[in-house]
Amino acid sequence: MTDASARGRIRALQQEIRRSAGAGIARSRDGLVDEFRGAGSAEAGDDAEFAQAFLRMNGVRVRPSLTRADPGSQVQLQYGNRLAIEGAGALTAVLVIAGLVAYWAYGAVLLALGCVAVALLVFWWHRLDRSLPAWLPRGRLTGLAVAAPLLIVIGGVLCLIIRHNRTDDANMTQASALVRQADAALDQGDIGTAQQLLFRAEGLSHGKLPAFTEDVRAHLIVKQLEGLLAEQNRKEGIYDEAVRAAAAQRYAEAVKRLREIPGFRDADSLLREYQRNAR
Numbered sequence: 001m002t003d004a005s006a007r008g009r010i011r012a013l014q015q016e017i018r019r020s021a022g023a024g025i026a027r028s029r030d031g032l033v034d035e036f037r038g039a040g041s042a043e044a045g046d047d048a049e050f051a052q053a054f055l056r057m058n059g060v061r062v063r064p065s066l067t068r069a070d071p072g073s074q075v076q077l078q079y080g081n082r083l084a085i086e087g088a089g090a091l092t093a094v095l096v097i098a099g100l101v102a103y104w105a106y107g108a109v110l111l112a113l114g115c116v117a118v119a120l121l122v123f124w125w126h127r128l129d130r131s132l133p134a135w136l137p138r139g140r141l142t143g144l145a146v147a148a149p150l151l152i153v154i155g156g157v158l159c160l161i162i163r164h165n166r167t168d169d170a171n172m173t174q175a176s177a178l179v180r181q182a183d184a185a186l187d188q189g190d191i192g193t194a195q196q197l198l199f200r201a202e203g204l205s206h207g208k209l210p211a212f213t214e215d216v217r218a219h220l221i222v223k224q225l226e227g228l229l230a231e232q233n234r235k236e237g238i239y240d241e242a243v244r245a246a247a248a249q250r251y252a253e254a255v256k257r258l259r260e261i262p263g264f265r266d267a268d269s270l271l272r273e274y275q276r277n278a279r
Helices: 003-018 031-035 045-059 082-102 104-123 125-131 138-189 191-205 213-247 251-258 267-278
Strands: 025-028 060-063 073-078
Touching: 003 045, 003 060, 025 031, 031 045, 031 073, 045 104, 045 191, 082 104, 082 138, 104 125, 104 138, 125 251, 138 191, 138 213, 191 213, 213 251, 213 267, 251 267
Parallel strands: none
Antiparallel strands: 025 073, 060 073
């Protein structure tokens, strides 16, 4: 049985069953085995198994099956969407289970798309049967052909979107925790650590930081200003001590103090003057 002759015969058989308007047709078991048997079968049973598998692959259901029916008996043939629905349902079940293992929303999305595929096969079967390529077997493979684009392409895209949103949510949670840690570091006066934590939070959230981040940034600015004022007061105190020491002619002490604040006001010029006087 060549591929071309097999396709022609199965299409003719499908058309004959369609014309029965759902009632099905009766055919000789031996005639079907002879018509659709595989080439080079070693035993008679192999012919029946091959013909049975070939008919099922093309959406034709045989009752009883060719392997169980008695030689010379009549069998009932039905053609429709049942085997295609089984194929779509099987693929849906496998992918839904895999999706649920990863995350419940993946499974829910895939289940919904699988239901769409099954609905197409149930309600649009006659249109699909006429529209799909003739070389595509009308059995479970048709169900796979209808369900796979929905489940793999559209489902894959939707699952990627869900994954991206989940990652953003997780990053936002972690970024919020880092911002709170930065605020706690500022309370302890650790400005450097607070700046590092805020920088990490910005990297995680891609700039979409929680609203209270502005309060923490304001807190950081206040702490930075307090630090600058404290440093200014410290240098003023050292400068005044150096000037008083020089007034008391303790030039060595004055030189030592001014060396602690290079570049502050006229500390550099006073340092040179006091060094000359200390000689």
